[in-house]
Amino acid sequence: MRKCSLEKLDSVFAEIANSFKLYLPVDDKDGKAKYSEWAEGVKWSNALNTVRSPKDFFFPQTEDLMGFKCSGKNIEIIDTRNESEDFVVFGVRACDVKSFDILDRVFLKDPVDSYYSNRRDHGIIISVACTRPAETCFCHTFGIDPTEPAGDISVWKTDSEVFWQSNTEKGAALLEKLQALTEECDADAVNDQKEKVSAIMKKLPLAGLTADKFGAGKTKELFDAPEWDSLSEACLGCGTCTFICPTCQCYDIKDFNTGKGVVRFRCWDSCMYSEFTKMSAGQPRLTQKERFRQRFMHKLVYYPENNDGLFSCVGCGRCLAKCPISMNIVKVMKTIGGKENE
Amino acid sequence: MQKITREQLIDKAVSLLSDGTVECVLGWEKGQFDYDITPAVFNDENELRENFVWNDFCGANFSKYLVSKTRKCNGKMLVFLKPCDTYSFNQLLTEHRFDREKVYAVGIPCEGMADIDKIKAACGDGIISIDASGDKLNVHTLYSDEPISVSAESVFAERCMNCKSKKHVAYDELLGEDGDVIESHRFDEVAEIEAMTPDERFAFWQNELSRCIRCNACRDACPACTCEKCVFDNPNSGVENKAAANSFEEKMFHIIRAFHVAGRCTDCGECSRVCPQHIPLHLLNRKFIKDINSFYGDYQAGAEVGTRAPLVDYTTDDLEPGEVFERGGDNA
Amino acid sequence: MQINEYKPLIVAFCCNWCSYAGADLAGNNRLNYPADVKIIRVPCSCRVNPMFVLRAFQRGADGVIICGCHPGDCHYTSGNYFTRRRMALLFSMLDYLGIERERTRVEWVSAAEGAKFAATMNDFTEKVAALGENKRLEDLRCKR
Numbered sequence: 099m100r101k102c103s104l105e106k107l108d109s110v111f112a113e114i115a116n117s118f119k120l121y122l123p124v125d126d127k128d129g130k131a132k133y134s135e136w137a138e139g140v141k142w143s144n145a146l147n148t149v150r151s152p153k154d155f156f157f158p159q160t161e162d163l164m165g166f167k168c169s170g171k172n173i174e175i176i177d178t179r180n181e182s183e184d185f186v187v188f189g190v191r192a193c194d195v196k197s198f199d200i201l202d203r204v205f206l207k208d209p210v211d212s213y214y215s216n217r218r219d220h221g222i223i224i225s226v227a228c229t230r231p232a233e234t235c236f237c238h239t240f241g242i243d244p245t246e247p248a249g250d251i252s253v254w255k256t257d258s259e260v261f262w263q264s265n266t267e268k269g270a271a272l273l274e275k276l277q278a279l280t281e282e283c284d285a286d287a288v289n290d291q292k293e294k295v296s297a298i299m300k301k302l303p304l305a306g307l308t309a310d311k312f313g314a315g316k317t318k319e320l321f322d323a324p325e326w327d328s329l330s331e332a333c334l335g336c337g338t339c340t341f342i343c344p345t346c347q348c349y350d351i352k353d354f355n356t357g358k359g360v361v362r363f364r365c366w367d368s369c370m371y372s373e374f375t376k377m378s379a380g381q382p383r384l385t386q387k388e389r390f391r392q393r394f395m396h397k398l399v400y401y402p403e404n405n406d407g408l409f410s411c412v413g414c415g416r417c418l419a420k421c422p423i424s425m426n427i428v429k430v431m432k433t434i435g436g437k438e439n440e
Numbered sequence: 441m442q443k444i445t446r447e448q449l450i451d452k453a454v455s456l457l458s459d460g461t462v463e464c465v466l467g468w469e470k471g472q473f474d475y476d477i478t479p480a481v482f483n484d485e486n487e488l489r490e491n492f493v494w495n496d497f498c499g500a501n502f503s504k505y506l507v508s509k510t511r512k513c514n515g516k517m518l519v520f521l522k523p524c525d526t527y528s529f530n531q532l533l534t535e536h537r538f539d540r541e542k543v544y545a546v547g548i549p550c551e552g553m554a555d556i557d558k559i560k561a562a563c564g565d566g567i568i569s570i571d572a573s574g575d576k577l578n579v580h581t582l583y584s585d586e587p588i589s590v591s592a593e594s595v596f597a598e599r600c601m602n603c604k605s606k607k608h609v610a611y612d613e614l615l616g617e618d619g620d621v622i623e624s625h626r627f628d629e630v631a632e633i634e635a636m637t638p639d640e641r642f643a644f645w646q647n648e649l650s651r652c653i654r655c656n657a658c659r660d661a662c663p664a665c666t667c668e669k670c671v672f673d674n675p676n677s678g679v680e681n682k683a684a685a686n687s688f689e690e691k692m693f694h695i696i697r698a699f700h701v702a703g704r705c706t707d708c709g710e711c712s713r714v715c716p717q718h719i720p721l722h723l724l725n726r727k728f729i730k731d732i733n734s735f736y737g738d739y740q741a742g743a744e745v746g747t748r749a750p751l752v753d754y755t756t757d758d759l760e761p762g763e764v765f766e767r768g769g770d771n772a
Numbered sequence: 773m774q775i776n777e778y779k780p781l782i783v784a785f786c787c788n789w790c791s792y793a794g795a796d797l798a799g800n801n802r803l804n805y806p807a808d809v810k811i812i813r814v815p816c817s818c819r820v821n822p823m824f825v826l827r828a829f830q831r832g833a834d835g836v837i838i839c840g841c842h843p844g845d846c847h848y849t850s851g852n853y854f855t856r857r858r859m860a861l862l863f864s865m866l867d868y869l870g871i872e873r874e875r876t877r878v879e880w881v882s883a884a885e886g887a888k889f890a891a892t893m894n895d896f897t898e899k900v901a902a903l904g905e906n907k908r909l910e911d912l913r914c915k916r
Contacts (some may be wrong), residue, residue: 128718129561146565150653150718159653160685219497231585232565233473303472303568331504332479334660337682338716341653350682356914357831365683367653372673373680422714423500423655424476432472505796568781617844633868642870642908671823692826697866699822702861724865731864735855751861754853756843761859765867 099288100262100273100280101199107260109169110279111136114186118222121155122188123148134305142189146232147414151344152194155187156217157201157339159366159415161349163213166360174207176359181369182220186272193274195236197344199248200401200410204347213364222268225249226366227288234415236304236428244299244413245292254288261288304428311435312398314407320399321391330390332423337368337419339426340393345410348374369393396429441572441592441734442551444616448492449520452546452615453492454485456518462544466505468498474570475556479505479619481517483557494520496572499553499597499708503528503584504663510542517543521548524599524621526610527706527742528663533610537666541583546609550620552592552600559595563588598722599709609743626707627730630723649690651717654683658711658721664701664741671696698724701748703732706742735759778819780834780900782809783858784893789847790882797886798909805893816840817878818851822862826877829909836877839889842880852880871908874891874899 102110115136116118123143124134131145135153165176177229198218205214207367225247228235237244247254254261262280264270299305310318340346350367353360367374369392375382383389401410417426453465457566469480479500482488503525510517521529526547533540559579560567566582578587579596593601604618604626616677633641661666671677673695684690698705698721707729711721732739732750736758739750786792798805810857814820817840838859841854847901859878867873877896907915 130718160492160683230565233567233582245520250535273452285498298582300550328480336655336657336714337653338655338657339712341655342716352682353622354685354913360915361686361913365681365685371656371682372669373675373682376675418472420716421476422661424471424478428472443870488888522898546795563835638870638872640870644871644891681829685911688830688909691869692823695826695862695869696823696903699865701860712904727868728861731861751854751857754850754857756853758856759860761856761863761876764864767872 099285100276101259101283101287102262102276102280104255104260106279110260111142111188111275113276113279114188114272117184119183119185120188121185134309136188141330146230146235147191147194147230149416149417150342150418151197151346151414152187152190153197153201153347153386155185155221155348156198156214157205157347157366160363160366161213162361162363164362166361166362174266179216183252184222184260184423185222186222186224186322188224188226188253189227190223190225190247190249192225192242193225193235193414195247195249195342196237196242196412197414198223199220200345200405200408201347201414203405203408216426219347219382220250222272223249224251224253224269224272226253226310226318227254227291227295227398229255229291231284231295231298231302232415233303234301234418235302235413236307236415238305239307239309239413239414239431240411243294254291256287256291260286261285306429307396307431309409309431312402312431314399317395321395321435323434326387326391329430329433330387331373333370333386333390333425334388334422335370335372335389336422337370338420338422340370341366342418342420344412344414345397346393347409364423364426369396397427399430441574442494442496442549444548446492448493448615449494449548450488453482453488453518460517462514462518465492465518466509467520468493468500468513473567475554475559475567481509481513491711493525494548496552496570496577496592498522499557499573499713499759501525501528501661501663501708503532504539504661504666506543507532507666510538513542515542518546519543520546521608521611523547523606523608524604524706524708526608528708529610529705529742530745531704532663532666533750534582534742534747535666545611546606546612547614547618549606549616551736552596552603552618554595555597555713557744558597559590562590562595562722592678592680597709598720600713601708604707604740625656625724629720630730631718632724633723633727645691646687648719649694650687651719652684652690652694653717654690654693655712655716658719659697661710661714662697662701662705662761663708664704665697665712694721694724699726701725703739704741705729707741708757731764735764739753778901779806780897781832782806782835782837782893782897783812783828783833783898784809784811785817785836786811786815786881786895787819787837787840787847788813788815790841790845790880791817791889793883794839794881794885794889797883798890799886801886801893803886803890805890806897807867809893813866816846816851817855818848818858820855820859822858825862825889826909828914829875829906830907830914832904832906832910832914833875833889834906835880835896837892837896838879839881839892841880846910867906872903874903874907875893875909903905 118134121130125143131143131148162178167174205211228244248268264273465482475497563579568580605621705725846852
């Protein structure tokens with residue numbers, strides 16, 4: 099493990115930015131954190147997490163897949179792919195780091211999504227351990243330890259120092275470059291912090307939340323649960339939850355006629371939308387209740403079914419904070435999961 | 441703190457349920473914390489006593505729910521309306537979007553609703569509970585031993601800071617006292633933007649709208665947006681999009697949405713409340729309201745049932761489109 | 773003549789009953805107006821909804837002009853009165869968003885006003901040309 103003083107952090111950022119594009123959470127003018135590119139004078143946000151998740155780095159909201167140009171009877175296909183440049187994302191929380199695993203299982207399975215893997219190969223993730231979890235946090239429900247974040251490099255920040263530990267080859271190579279700015283150290287301060295934060299975790303309002311009632315093989319049991327009616331009653335059918343979610347991975351592929359050719363692009367889609375997965379026979383889920391159920395069944399039952407029991411929720415709490423009507427996965431888990439979850 | 445209490449509302453609802461006036465109640469249901477409140481339909485006294493809440497976080501405007509909920513309910517539905525909700529209620533009635541006979545509206549006074557994001561900004565994360573006493577909110581957090589006290593007014597939602605009316609314009613019954621229409625400063629911010637240079641205005645809106653993630657929450661929460669199928673959801677419209685692929689599509693969506701509700705928007709502020717990205721969408725709607733007031737005479741959508749909205753009306757001596765810039769202020 | 777000279781693309785929505793006939797008359801009278809003006813015939817000026825104007829900009833227009841019958845002369849009695857209100861509000865909104873005022877215009881041109889039609893188009897094209905390319909309401913995909 100290596101460390102540097104908090105004052106030196108800017109020089110470390112500068113060193114990283116010498117070789118990579120460096121992104122980190124930065125406060126905007128309203129004080130909301132969002133990932134922005136680092137430059138001299140840009141300050142790392144103190145916020146617990148960003149409003150939008152970092153999935154954009156690997157799976158952007160819209161991206162061009164290919165283009166077509168027509169001349170006479172010929173159609174020319176234009177490959178719009180470029181080798182991504184190397185980049186570093188700093189300040190990713192444990193929950194969001196876990197979300198990349200979940201996306202990987204979708205996009206890197208055969209057939210590999212070359213657009214996604216291109217960016218994944220070129221991205222280095224520096225995670226940061228949490229010190230002040232919020233009331234909306236429930237990452238522990240899915241076995242994530244916010245004091246022990248994964249990623250290529252893990253970082254712990256104390257009042258005066260920043261501790262660095264590499265977890266992968268990529269991370270080790272980057273940490274090597276920071277040799278001059280950091281010094282070797284023991285893990286005492288980090289262990290102290292871990293202990294403190296673990297104690298706070300036990301006091302969180304959602305500390306007792308479990309996902310025991312959900313998981314692979316529960317489709318029949320939960321699909322027709324009568325609670326879906328009341329849970330989905332107030333749902334507006336907007337896409338806020340899906341678009342701020344770090345693990346929602348559904349997309350639509352569309353063609354745009356530019357007048358001079360066609361651009362085929364993909365964009366995030368939301369299972370809350372009336373046109374989601376529309377086929378020639380129409381949209382398979384006609385009511386908001388069915389669409390609502392789809393989202394939570396996917397995260398808590400279908401995805402684990404196909405991925406060795408891994409849930410596709412990381413407990414980041416964004417949907418708890420942002421749903422216009424405050425309906426969210428925790429309320430679903432508590433209502434359907436029964437009394438022991440209260 | 442709200443003047444009317446939760447118990448008063450529950451008692452009213454229970455008595456209307458038991459004498460058969462209404463069949464169900466549209467109200468606010470408590471959440472995990474003190475601030476995450478969900479609109480819900482309550483069918484009996486037990487549900488009400490257990491889960492009904494009324495506090496400084498009951499901001500959701502119920503009027504729009506009446507469109508879909510009254511179709512499901514056979515008898516009458518009780519709805520509690522804050523003053524600003526009653527304007528949306530009237531506007532929806534004007535547009536024949538629900539059956540007035542199926543609704544029993546109880547007007548309730550509102551002392552202003554809190555914005556949880558402002559509370560979080562003032563008190564930090566880790567909010568365990570919030571209680572109100574007088575004009576203060578006491579916030580208990582994980583990270584402070586003593587509750588943090590903030591004045592309710594300092595954490596008002598934007599729309600409540602610029603509240604336009606405490607008067608109920610529609611109800612069957614009123615609990616508490618009715619208020620008055622307020623001389624608000626709600627157009628001040630619009631005027632500030634108008635006073636900028638075009639380059640500054642462009643930069644301002646480019647910055648605001650570029651944060652849009654096209655979640656459509658503004659549209660889906662808007663009581664004026666009640667089209668069964670929005671043009672932006674319809675693959676056959678040619679303009680459908682699920683994500684703004686570039687800055688043009690962001691502008692297109694927000695201009696068209698604001699235009700479509702122009703003259704019908706009651707300025708209830710739901711769009712800005714629900715925006716996960718904090719885009720000040722009310723400033724688009726208020727620009728239209730301000731223009732309508734200045735071009736065609738003062739008009740408040742929803743103040744009365746049955747009025748003709750300015751965009752489906754005309755006079756033979758309206759101003760010419762080329763003249764709007766002279767009238768719009770000294771922002772040349 | 774310079775080959776690379778910037779020429780603005782103008783979309784003119786003309787009502788079938790007055791302005792389109794006005795354009796015809798301009799042509800019959802051999803009056804010059806720029807070939808960069810692309811006329812789209814609409815049954816009435818009030819057929820033009822704000823989306824048409826925005827989409828024209830998206831697809832590469834540098835200026836959009838809407839022409840209809842003089843107020844009071846609408847073939848459908850009152851269509852252009854609605855146009856007048858709608859476009860007044862739309863233009864004011866575009867201005868509010870920082871879009872150049874000179875890119876949009878409404879002009880009333882009757883079937884007898886061929887000369888006015890040509891003069892209007894000349895003037896509008898000149899003003900838009902002075903502004904240069906439409907950058908603020910462009911869709912980059914349509915420019916590639």
